Amino acid sequence: VWHHVGWALKSKTYFSRNSPVFLLGKCYHFKADDEDSPTESCSTEVCDAPSATGGDDVEAFRRDFASRVWLTYREEFPALPGSSLTSDCGWGCMLRAGQMMLAQALILHFLGRDWTWSEALALQPLDTETWTTSAAKRLVASLEASLQGERPSDPGPMLHAPGAPGRAEEADIHQREVYHRTLVSWLGDSPQAQLGVHRLVELGLVSGKRAGDWYGPAVVAHILRKAVEEATDPGLSGITAYVSQDCTVYSADVIDSHQSCVAGGADALPLTDSRAVIIFIPVRLGGEKTNPEYFSFVKSILSLEYCIGIIGGKPKQACYFVGFQDDSLIYMDPHYCQSFVDVSTNHFPLQSYHCPSPKKMPFSKMDPSCTIGFYSRSVQDYQTISHELSKVLLPSANEKYPAFTFMQGHGRDYNLSAELTPEKREWPFIRDPQSAAATAGDFVLL
Secondary structure (H helix, E strand, O other): OHHHHOOOOOOOOEEEOOOOEEEOOEEEOOOOOOOOOOOOEEEOOOOOOOOOHHHHHHHHHHHHHHHOEOOOOEEOOOOOOOOOOOEOOOOOHHHHHHHHHHHHHHHHHHOOOOOOOOOHHHOOOOOHHHHHHHHHHHHHHHHHHHHOOOOOOOOOOOOOOOOOOOOHHHOOHHHHHHHHHHHHHHOOOOOOOOOOHHHHHHHHHHOOOOOOOOOOHHHHHHHHHHHHHOOOOHHHOOEEEEEOEOOEEEHHHHHHHHOOOOOOOOOOOOHHHOOEEEEEEEEEOEOOOEOHHHHHHHHHHHOOOOEEEEEEEEOOEEEEEEEEEOOEEEEEOOOOOEEOOOOOOOOOOOHHHEOOOOEEEEHHHOOOEEEEEEEEOOHHHHHHHHHHHHHHOOOOOOOOOOOOEEEOOOHHHHOOOOOOOHHHHHOOOOOOOOOOOOOOOOOOOO
């Protein structure tokens, strides 16, 4: 079981002082004004003294990173739909990575990119030695209990969420923490959580995915879209989601998504009443391995503040990419098994939903199959985003094809779904069981 899960934890991640660090559109410089050494490096755990400009940026980076919502494996939660599993350890990492990307979109929507958690710098480093010696026993016990059909009791009613809020700068500190806590509760591990793993697994059943199966990044994109679209909490009524078709974003479809479904018509709808849209774009950045020609493209994407990150990782080992330095990606790792937290209580602990320790991975190890996410608050935002991304997507001398494209009009205008069944239109990644052709990841290579 332990080897199958394949966890590898490191206590420290080192960063160069001589190169900028990008985190979801923010840029940080760790080099102090009086430092000239070409070989300086630092760990975010030890180089945290704000002595000069570089030190200030280290602390700012730590605060920013630790404020991102961290979703990991959990155990001892209520059994998942269609199964007796009470843990997602060993198979749910892509769902967790998708939840983290969704959480970043919700942070931008409710709190803004400049928001940071007041307790971010007080997080304790992960105790990897204690965890690795005890987690194996807990994991095996959890799997045995799941096989025997044991089911924990229902966690109770969910925390009440607020109505549609204003921008983060207009709310006081207390109200921001209400949004923060409510956001995390939507992602909790209970059947009542609007965007929790139970809901995602339930939606995956429609596509033939079951608890315990491997979920690819394109599958997760469609599951997240359905979860956001079908959320019933009033707090989520002002946001929806869109998934590109065959690496193409159809602008008219996104603009339609921005329009509130309760409006009489698109022409009469004021843009101030429009919904925000989370845009998911499943792509493949190469064949068996990521094409190095796409590395600069990935850097450009992660340098944009409206980018909510990338879900992908290594083959069969998902993670959430949030930034980069030089030739290394910075990511959040879901492969850390934690105990169930009952988010229905008024003051549930938030510490386990934030990670103090970033990780780095060479671009060369990035799996080519991934989903890129963006947050668009309004139609005007989308027009800006599509214009800026179109420049980033211009093919270079070596890149024959862009990672994805923007097209005017609706997808239906191109007759893409004319011969598809309703199920195929809703879940386009479902493969025909009669087909013997196997494709890499979730994509048909054209």
